[in-house]
Amino acid sequence: MHADKVAKEEELVADTTVQEANVKFPTDTRLHVDCIEKLWRMGEAEEVSWRRSYVRTVPALLARLRTRINRLVKERRKCRRKIKTIAGRLLRDFKRNAGSCGELLYAEELALIERVLRQKRHDKNKVYSLHDPQVLCIAKGKGHKKYEFGRKASVTMLRDSGVIVSAVSFKENLYDGDTLEPALEQASSMTGKSFESVLVDKGYRGRKNVRGTEVVIPGKISKKLSAYHRRKQRKRNGRRRRSSQSSATLRVTIAWLGAS
Numbered sequence: 001m002h003a004d005k006v007a008k009e010e011e012l013v014a015d016t017t018v019q020e021a022n023v024k025f026p027t028d029t030r031l032h033v034d035c036i037e038k039l040w041r042m043g044e045a046e047e048v049s050w051r052r053s054y055v056r057t058v059p060a061l062l063a064r065l066r067t068r069i070n071r072l073v074k075e076r077r078k079c080r081r082k083i084k085t086i087a088g089r090l091l092r093d094f095k096r097n098a099g100s101c102g103e104l105l106y107a108e109e110l111a112l113i114e115r116v117l118r119q120k121r122h123d124k125n126k127v128y129s130l131h132d133p134q135v136l137c138i139a140k141g142k143g144h145k146k147y148e149f150g151r152k153a154s155v156t157m158l159r160d161s162g163v164i165v166s167a168v169s170f171k172e173n174l175y176d177g178d179t180l181e182p183a184l185e186q187a188s189s190m191t192g193k194s195f196e197s198v199l200v201d202k203g204y205r206g207r208k209n210v211r212g213t214e215v216v217i218p219g220k221i222s223k224k225l226s227a228y229h230r231r232k233q234r235k236r237n238g239r240r241r242r243s244s245q246s247s248a249t250l251r252v253t254i255a256w257l258g259a260s
Helices: 003-008 028-046 057-065 070-105 107-118 176-191 227-245 247-259
Strands: 011-020 136-138 148-158 164-170 197-199 213-216
Touching (some): 028 057, 028 070, 028 107, 057 070, 070 107
Parallel strands (some): 197 213
Antiparallel strands (some): 011 148, 148 164
16 A cells, blocks of 8 residues: 555654553552452452451442542541551452462462552552553653553654554653664565655654664754755654644554554
8 A cells, every 4th residue: 555655755754652551540549449359359259258358348448538628638548558458458368268279370460469569659660550560651741641551652654645654562661762773674664665764853862873764853944044945944844743743543553553
């Protein structure tokens, strides 16, 4: 598809975005409640006889946490600590009653719950979701959304026609410049050609040339150029914003990345 456009154009536009995961906003209390609910399900499957199940206590604590009265600030803090304590008690109770077979069967889940209960506020490589532990916390500098939870993805498209020629997802929160080589490698394999240059933003600073492709960061246009060349340069630099304008195409691409 689009072979004529690929053959005609020699410049790409590259940008990174966040391939958001289907997870709730990961507050500590929410993760602790998820641990409790997971332990309840595992206990039911293994027919564990709980010393105390806390099936009425946890909903009551969550109801108290939903209050917004200023005089209950200390009580809400106690409720959060209590929920974490309950998760630890249920974990130890499950290990005692499930036996060596149950502990071996659910070794991965138990290790993940222990990791959630141990992690602190400023720790690195934190767990943000029990059903998808590989989720990363990524800050892209957006005013309306400071942090996004998912995977970093790099999308590359032709400068003039906007045809997407590569879409790569990464398991780590890489510096933008390090995502350029895999993206250009996939673009070359998909199109069967190498491109002369790629337009990027300032997040890619530090890379001048990748796989024989010149990395161009649009900057201030020299006043020594003629009016025609300045206008031409502005038009070329304006193509860098095409990646944000083609939002519908990008949403389809990110959905495809998630499906694959």
